[in-house]
């Protein structure tokens with residue numbers, strides 16, 4: 001690995017991490033092959049035809065590996081029927097059995113299908129939520145107990161040529177791991193390594209590893225740490241299966257997935273991808289494909305970026321870059337959202353509605369919702385009315401100077417304009433924004449910026465390797481001890497909403513998960529300047545929320561559902577959203593089953609978990625507080641629970657929703 005990186009080939013030049021190659025039936029995975037796209041069925045595994053037809057829809061959409069849950073031996077056995085029917089219809093796509101808690105189902109499935117996924121948090125352990133103070137001898141005895149339970153599966157996989165995924169989930173670590181490491185990235189890594197060492201002792205290496213979490217930041221740190229630990233312990237460089245669990249649906253699910261998966265792909269990590277959305281699995285495939293396809297030509301098209309000798313940040317633990325406070329940027333302020341109106345007319349107050357600021361003519365008052373932008377960038381024009389709700393305006397310097405100094409209007413300089421003004425001894429003792437790219441960082445500029453307490457930097461790039469170039473720019477600022485707040489301008493000009501969502505979340509999110517960035521400005525595409533302000537504003541807030549740097553809406557941690565789900569998860573999620581999406585900052589877990597759901601919803605404040613046909617369990621944090629609530633009353637009871645806790649509030653007027 002190049003200097004400056006402990007977990008990837010290079011922090012500046014794109015290249016895939018070299019891995020072992022894994023065979024899954026006729027499908028190969030690893031760095032010699034394209035990044036594979038996979039998904040999981042949501043139909044009951046005992047419904048053979050339903051599973052076959054859903055698998056075919058997934059395969060036709062581009063799915064290269066179909067995962068199917070096998071909660072017990074009877075489902076594991078039925079995988080054989082599903083697979084035979086798929087073969088009969090001409091589909092040879094490999095199948096992966098998803099196993100939790102049931103070694104005997106795994107041992108059967110490993111004889112029938114091409115891959116088994118085991119969860120090291122529950123393969124040999126039942127969760128009792130106990131914290132035990134293990135002596136070293138007692139811990140080793142536990143490892144020996146795992147070995148006894150796990151070796152038979154390993155030997156079957158070896159004999160049958162079956163691949164294995166050791167799939168750690170942040171939300172379902174064993175009591176043993178929790179006791180020693182807590183629910184931390186290092187705990188996740190150690191959870192996989194306990195099983196991996198046994199595999200290597202048995203000379204079994206046809207393995208892929210995953211480190212999933214519903215929190216992209218935790219997930220990114222865990223994968224990076226895994227790569228480092230594999231290397232440190234001289235274990236094989238196994239391929240990585242990337243995924244963000246319980247990402248949810250719609251824009252939120254896409255943003256979270258891209259932030260976790262995309263951030264790692266940018267650094268060349270990841271050999272297969274599953275995007276977990278609370279949507280039909282065939283809809284996950286184009287999302288995964290859009291994420292992955294971006295890297296097919298990356299190495300060939302990227303502009304070279306100045307190499308790094310050392311990285312000034314710790315990639316394994318989040319710390320926000322320390323900055324000065326300028327106006328309300330940086331310091332301890334939440335990252336700011338700047339709405340870019342430079343390419344569209346803005347003539348009256350109604351034009352601000354898409355960015356969360358509302359004029360109410362009946363009362364002649366202004367209001368704003370939780371997605372109210374903080375700044376307006378108007379480029380070469382100025383807003384002809386007074387801005388409401390503390391909204392401030394940023395204007396290109398040549399126009400700003402014709403207006404004279406005005407409260408709430410601040411100049412934006414190009415680097416040339418900034419240098420000229422400084423050299424002419426002009427002073428700007430108030431907020432001013434300076435555009436900056438990596439190429440600009442030469443000559444006297446950085447010296448002037450070091451001495452300027454009022455500047456906020458607006459960083460930008462046109463390089464297709466955008467995130468690493470901007471990260472390199474942040475590193476340069478840190479190394480030069482320039483602690484000015486930095487706003488990330490994203491302007492990769494995608495043509496579809498999905499691509500914009502996924503790529504903006506990757507590029508901006510990849511910086512935010514490392515604590516880099518004090519604001520976002522997402523630029524409309526040139527082809528479509530006007531229509532996007534509401535979409536881009538919501539996307540900017542969504543990215544900040546997914547990075548957990550600014551909570552502005554309710555967060556839903558919903559599982560993608562699978563054969564264990566006993567209710568319509570999509571429909572239920574939509575109903576819960578409709579009643580609760582005004583509860584800013586509250587995290588609600590919506591889980592299909594009580595076997596894995598409570599663990600998987602990790603740090604949710606409340607949980608809505610299926611526990612039987614039409615029976616729901618309601619959780620406060622990790623604590624179940626109501627069991628067997630009839631499904632038609634469960635949402636009302638959940639709201640009642642929030643009311644008791646004093647966190648419920650009535651939705652605001654429809655206009656502001």
Ligand code: SF4
Nearest residue numbers: 559561562592593597
């Ligand atoms: S939590 Fe959801 S996806 Fe996970 S096993 Fe249960 S029903 Fe399936």
